[in-house]
Amino acid sequence: MSEFTSLIHNENIKIYSRVRTWVMLFILAFISVLFPALFHFTSSGGSASLMGLWENFQTTLTIAFFLNTIFTVVIASDSVAGEFSWGTIKLLLIRPWSRSKILLSKYISLVLFSLLSTAVMMLFAYGASLIFSSGNASANVGSFTAFEYAMLDVLCSYFEMFITAALAFMVSSVFRASGLAIGLSLFIMFTQSMFAMIFNPERYAWAKYLIFTHMDLHRYILSDTGPAGITFGFSALVLGVYYLLFLLVAWYVFRKRDVAA
């Protein structure tokens, strides 16, 4: 048997030899540069009202992360469903590799893409923020410096995306339809705060176990507890359970299901 890394290499080729992937990365870089520039040219009150470097950086990334999530979900959704719609799954699964390993290689390549796209975004947003920021030092946020706060913010956004991508990956593996996987994950991404409001854990005790209540981790940066006294540890636990559940379902279905026409 050849090395497992060559499976990941194969999956990476499938992602990066498509023009689409490079268009997505280009758009991410473009947005990351665009927003600092917009903030710069549209601010009215002279250099005093300009945002500091890290403030600028953080605001840009908050916006760009929506797009980053969408693109990562697109890659996640196509990862398994694409092979089925192209019909190439038949040639992929008749190699001397177990289905579990093939699925794992797909998942790893997806995580690698999400890291790359996030890195591209951060790099360009930082560069643009350097150019378009005032010399003012960014104000501290709570007990954190502006730099620390921006980094924690990015980390929380990344986790939110990470969970959403896992959901898309699961739907892609179970239903073998990338459209459904994209639609469903984006629906959850955009409506989770609404669900969190409707099913407020302060009103319904069971809402504590809904994924929507926990997806937005940003609140824990400045506060120890969330609504109804939920702690960060509890949120992390619930998210971890959901995450494992998503991957387990994806794995179980991919391994067991017949590949017919």
Next chain:
Amino acid sequence: MSNMAEVVKPVASLMGVSKTIGSKTLVSDLTLDIPPGQVFGFLGPNGAGKTTTIRMMVGLISISKGDILICGRSVKDHFEEAIANVGAIVENPEMYKFLTGYQNLRQYARMVRGVGKERIDEVIKLVGLEQRIHDKVKTYSLGMRQRLGVAQALLHRPKLLILDEPTNGLDPQGIRELRDYLRRLCIEEGTTVFVSSHLLSEMELMCDSVAIIQNGKLVDVKQLKAVGDSIAVSSVETLFDVDNPQAALELIGRGQLQPGGIVLEAGREEVAGLNARLVAAGIKVYGIRTLSRSLEDQFLEITGGEGIV
């Protein structure tokens, strides 16, 4: 030949294999040994269960009952070891259209050990794709994709090559070439070829043996070469195309009158003798044809000419 097949271990054994989906039985209790070094045909009308059986052999769908051994390893329990001996095309060979033919082959080469650049080039040459291998697959014709499909199946020098309807979409020249290199693989590399088709005449030209399947059940296994041999010794129906059938019939004293000639049972030597007698008696002989039953006749007879069930 049949004695040898019993001694030599089969490359693949299907042992009481069944596939049921819900209440529908697609393949039922199929038992079949595929002897090594042969082109083995798998013949049946549409919907007989050919593709379902092949999908079970390569592990794409689960086996409801029974087991399949490939080179002695169970597809169920030791999938990775069993499938390492197999190269296959299941239905149409679908490739990554956004990659070139060469990049597609590299994908599959990376998934096995010991397939280097030389082997990839060798296989490309074998299927005759040198000119277009660096073009994107989306620009390929169906026939070229079929060739690329064969190339990916051969990369790792499998002991068993499984081809599902390989002549689909090939032009007559392509079919001829495919037939020739399957034969060459069989002889030179000792590869066993398992090929499914509903094209009877095609199977007749390509295969050493055929298994006939209908409604998910094995109906018959025939050795085609053996059928060919028997023609030489036993007497077969032969048509003599002559200018005066009535006179020919009287001269020979048996046979049936047919428009344009007479038909009678005769062995190989007998035919030559009869011809000499006819010519000596001044009857013009335009042609002599054996009316051996083609595989098609046998197939229709065996399957009763039934439609898809």
